[in-house]
Amino acid sequence: MVRRATRRRTRDAPSWRHPVKLYTHPLSPYAAKVRIALDEKGLAFEEIALPVGRQGIRSKPAELLAANPRGQVPVLFDGDVALYDSTVVVEYLDEIAPEPPLLPRGAAARARARLAEDDGDWLMGGAVADLIAETFRKPDPATRDAQRIEAAAAAISAAYDRLEERLAKSEHVAGDAFGAADAAWFLPITCAALCGVAPAERHAHLAAWMQRVASRPSVARTMAILTGALAKLTD
Ligand SMILES: N[C@@H](CCC(=O)N[C@@H](CS)C(=O)NCC(=O)O)C(=O)O
Incomplete structure (x- = not known):
């Protein structure tokens, strides 16, 4: 429906x-x-x-x-x-609707933010899509491709390491303000964690950023939609 x-x-x-x-x-x-x-x-x-x-x-x-x-x-x-x-x-x-901006002003900062958003969508999102395909989409573990899961987990861990470096230097993924790049990274990370590949203890800045982002009303509402749908999933 x-x-x-x-x-x-x-x-x-x-x-x-x-x-x-x-x-x-x-x-x-x-x-x-x-x-x-x-x-x-x-x-x-x-x-x-x-x-x-x-x-x-x-x-x-x-x-x-x-x-x-x-x-x-x-x-x-x-x-x-x-x-x-x-x-x-x-x-x-x-x-x-320029306020609040979700991309920074200035050509260089804006281009960097677009790249960071794109990396969330494709670099992280692509690896997470593979992980989802082999875990969430295959409830029977016997049917899963272990090599594909391992490769996805390695790519996700490498992405966490790079994001950790970035978040050690700034409050958000593309500078100090929340923006499109944060939204692009937060959801795939959440999905990866739900599928068993969560950030590690060494990713302290990433963990703090996850908490900051999760506390935003916009993100909390979307998380409620996601978890509500997962709870009701029948097949
Ligand atoms: N690059 C696209 C990707 C959109 C995409 O992959 N959407 C998926 C859902 S996450 C979809 O609609 N897949 C079609 C399907 O499930 O049949 C975007 O950023 O909007």
């Missing part, structure tokens, strides 16, 4: 073209990144959460497939503007 929820106590962006809709699924880190961005900016939107199981989205509405040839969530509809890919959507949100 598709779930619809409208955020209340929020505002409209100056250029919001109603209706503003966000297609998500409750376990998607990429959809979570966009939901967090909208909540951080206090923007009003209707969330359409697609039904999901261990193997992915169960059914995709024609509207989503027509708007996104990749057939993925998130997809944002702002009136006649239909956008997909979390990075593109977050950048759009940052342009139409």
